[in-house]
Amino acid sequence: MEVSRHWRLQAQRYQLVGETCDSCGVKLFPPRDVCLECEAPAQELYTFTGLGEIYSYTTIYDAPAGFEHNAPYMVALIKLEEGPLVTAQLTDMDPSEAQIGMPVEMVTRKLRTDGEEGMIVYGYKFRPAVKELTAV
Amino acid sequence: MNVSIIGLGQTEVKEMWDTSIRHLAWYAIEAALDDAHISKVDALYVGNMLSGELSQQNHLGALVADFAGMRGVEAVTVEAADASGGMALRQAILAVKSGLVETALAVGVEKMTDQTGSAVTAAMAYGLDADYEAMQGLTLAGMGALLMRRYMFEHGLDVADFAGFSVNAHANGAANPLAMFRNRLKPERFASAPLVADPVNLFDMAPAADGAAAVIVTSREKAMDMVPQPVEIAGSAVATDTIALHDRRDVLWLQAAATSVQKALAQAGVTTEEIDLFELHDSFTVLAALSLEAAGFAGRGEGWMLARDGEIGRNGRIPISTFGGLKARGNPMGATGMYQIVEVARQLRGQAGECQVEGAKVGMAQNLGTNGATAVTHILRVAE
Numbered sequence: 127m128e129v130s131r132h133w134r135l136q137a138q139r140y141q142l143v144g145e146t147c148d149s150c151g152v153k154l155f156p157p158r159d160v161c162l163e164c165e166a167p168a169q170e171l172y173t174f175t176g177l178g179e180i181y182s183y184t185t186i187y188d189a190p191a192g193f194e195h196n197a198p199y200m201v202a203l204i205k206l207e208e209g210p211l212v213t214a215q216l217t218d219m220d221p222s223e224a225q226i227g228m229p230v231e232m233v234t235r236k237l238r239t240d241g242e243e244g245m246i247v248y249g250y251k252f253r254p255a256v257k258e259l260t261a262v
Numbered sequence: 263m264n265v266s267i268i269g270l271g272q273t274e275v276k277e278m279w280d281t282s283i284r285h286l287a288w289y290a291i292e293a294a295l296d297d298a299h300i301s302k303v304d305a306l307y308v309g310n311m312l313s314g315e316l317s318q319q320n321h322l323g324a325l326v327a328d329f330a331g332m333r334g335v336e337a338v339t340v341e342a343a344d345a346s347g348g349m350a351l352r353q354a355i356l357a358v359k360s361g362l363v364e365t366a367l368a369v370g371v372e373k374m375t376d377q378t379g380s381a382v383t384a385a386m387a388y389g390l391d392a393d394y395e396a397m398q399g400l401t402l403a404g405m406g407a408l409l410m411r412r413y414m415f416e417h418g419l420d421v422a423d424f425a426g427f428s429v430n431a432h433a434n435g436a437a438n439p440l441a442m443f444r445n446r447l448k449p450e451r452f453a454s455a456p457l458v459a460d461p462v463n464l465f466d467m468a469p470a471a472d473g474a475a476a477v478i479v480t481s482r483e484k485a486m487d488m489v490p491q492p493v494e495i496a497g498s499a500v501a502t503d504t505i506a507l508h509d510r511r512d513v514l515w516l517q518a519a520a521t522s523v524q525k526a527l528a529q530a531g532v533t534t535e536e537i538d539l540f541e542l543h544d545s546f547t548v549l550a551a552l553s554l555e556a557a558g559f560a561g562r563g564e565g566w567m568l569a570r571d572g573e574i575g576r577n578g579r580i581p582i583s584t585f586g587g588l589k590a591r592g593n594p595m596g597a598t599g600m601y602q603i604v605e606v607a608r609q610l611r612g613q614a615g616e617c618q619v620e621g622a623k624v625g626m627a628q629n630l631g632t633n634g635a636t637a638v639t640h641i642l643r644v645a646e
């Protein structure tokens with residue numbers, strides 16, 4: 127049922143495609159067409175490296191519909207190396223390992239399922255970094 | 263502002279399995295009409311967040327007007343997540359101020375218990391960014407947790423350092439017959455409560471429940487003739503911020519809250535020192551701390567100290583959550599902002615019973631949508 131809603135976000139979900147502002151040069155994720163910093167048009171696509179660090183994090187015990195079978199699971203604010211924060215699940219790690227400042231990298235995983243035969247939504251999550259941060 | 267409050271009504275806040283959304287709204291409206299000694303108004307604003315999702319019922323303006331015996335009256339739903347209640351009052355004030363509407367009623371109503379469990383948790387997250395927050399499994403509690411963790415990190419705090427907010431809320435709720443929780447909370451129990459979204463626990467997060475509250479406003483001149491104790495709307499302001507926490511330039515600064523307070527103070531011609539009580543949006547203790555900072559009652563990173571030092575109690579420097587706040591009175595999402603207004607007005611009328619802040623003349627209420635993406639601030643004053 128909500129297929130188109132997820133399909134149109136596939137570049138963001140699978141590849142972290144955001145934007146660069148032509149005016150002030152800031153990089154934006156999620157893409158928003160009007161620059162968050164200078165309010166100029168920002169429509170040049172930019173693919174983020176997927177590297178960053180944990181800015182804040184939580185373990186969610188009381189899960190919403192569609193996420194019950196994952197609970198408990200971790201959600202974090204990730205500070206991408208290009209600057210923006212992104213909200214994403216943490217994966218491949220134990221809650222006790224998480225700490226603010228920890229280097230992480232983007233991977234593609236299953237985000238949610240709608241019942242036994244429902245749609246499965248895939249998208250970005252972040253795991254402890256294997257790669258080194260690149261200089262941007 | 264030349265707009266005054268002439269009627270107040272509210273229901274208990276709790277799980278009311280035998281009461282529908284239309285009945286909840288009607289009970290609050292009936293009480294407000296009785297309080298104002300009138301039977302009709304010229305416009306009706308219904309603050310609500312979740313009736314479409316939880317009760318399969320939209321179109322609350324017509325539904326509530328119909329059920330309240332006001333068929334024919336102008337009526338509409340106002341939605342701004344958990345700021346819907348405060349925003350409904352804002353629309354009522356604008357209507358009266360415009361001169362097109364003589365008397366307006368704003369009612370906040372939320373029926374949380376038509377569904378249970380994960381469906382309610384999902385619905386409560388509808389005020390977040392659906393594509394980029396909720397789709398990652400973030401919940402309202404998770405949002406509170408991300409704020410709280412970062413606040414603790416930047417200011418070197420433990421969970422127990424937030425206990426004072428919930429202890430104060432429960433102490434005040436214990437004196438409010440309409441409150442959901444009327445038990446006192448021992449500070450040492452705070453940090454060990456079951457986790458909802460680490461570090462947010464059950465004693466940190468306000469409980470969702472059913473409830474409705476209503477306020478009737480009219481012009482100041484008319485109010486003087488109608489009721490013995492009109493309460494003036496001295497300031498009314500709304501501001502917005504990025505909907506997603508991750509788009510904030512500064513995650514731990516509630517800019518919309520700060521902007522709306524500054525505007526409302528300027529309208530009222532008062533400073534924060536003249537505010538006798540502050541009904542703030544304590545859906546999470548960290549939001550109480552951040553709201554105190556944004557309003558100017560504490561420096562950055564110091565809002566929690568007001569709770570630690572007993573400054574937020576009934577006799578403290580800035581009493582907050584005087585009837586229990588969201589935490590102990592309970593949080594009927596789209597109705598919460600209207601409870602805040604009813605509570606401030608009762609304080610100014612001297613009708614707060616055991617919850618009374620002695621000599622209260624000027625009170626402020628601030629209703630936030632989720633993380634402060636919407637902030638609605640009202641300043642009320644005893645009519646001169």
Ligand SMILES: [Zn+2]
Nearest residue numbers: 147150161164
């Ligand atoms: Zn720009």
